[in-house]
Amino acid sequence: MSFIRPEVRAMFLRWREALVGAAILLLGLYWSFGVTPGLLSWVGYLALIIGAILLFAGVQRGRARMGGGGPGVVQIVERRIGYFGPLNGGLVDLEAVTSISLDPTEHPRHWIITHEGGPALHVPINAEGADVLFDAFSSLPGLSPGRVASTLKHEGTAPIVLWRRPDLEKRIARLH
Structure with missing residues (x-):
């Protein structure tokens, strides 16, 4: 039994790479600008770059995914x-x-x-x-x-x- 509607689940599966990229981007923003300066802020800058790349690639893949069936x-x-x-x-x-x-x-x-x-x-x-x-x-x-x-x-x-x-x-x- 699933608590998620099938159409919502299909939407999450279609855009999964973009959603992961957005989450990493947000985490990088928090670590870079929301925490006191230090080593974690530098890791945050790296997470910003990785998240942006994943978001860009995920949007392209999501646009190309037409589903199955x-x-x-x-x-x-x-x-x-x-x-x-x-x-x-x-x-x-x-x-x-x-x-x-x-x-x-x-x-x-x-x-x-x-x-x-x-x-x-x-x-x-x-x-x-x-x-x-x-x-x-x-x-x-x-x-x-x-x-x-x-x-x-x-x-x-x-x-x-x-x-x-x-x-x-x-x-x-x-x-x-």
Whole structure:
């Protein structure tokens, strides 16, 4: 039996990193400016910096988290993305990814992950465990976490290319 309503619990889980960052930031403020000067005030300054970093990263992750309950399950094991859905699925090595797009015309919206040696992987943004894709996408060179989070808010009529592998960009430029 839980004393917390399910929607409140879901909100806390979505913004958990930001809430921890805010708590550390407040503790750092108290230690820095609320206590007599000394060693604890210097620890407070360090807590201020760590709390601000965690708050910033937590807000980005919270914006990108869409919850679960959608079709299929996403797992990442040793830089290999796996999607196991009711109708399709597959495995993609993160090093083999050539582009990442978001298709807002699908219901629910889908990540389209194209890669070398196979058909594109279509992953619903609300698939169970899809929030781990945020970290995987953020590890790609040149793709910022803020761009991933802001693209999820976009409502459009065509797929949005979020990232292309740098050597692929050069090949496309040579063709035109």
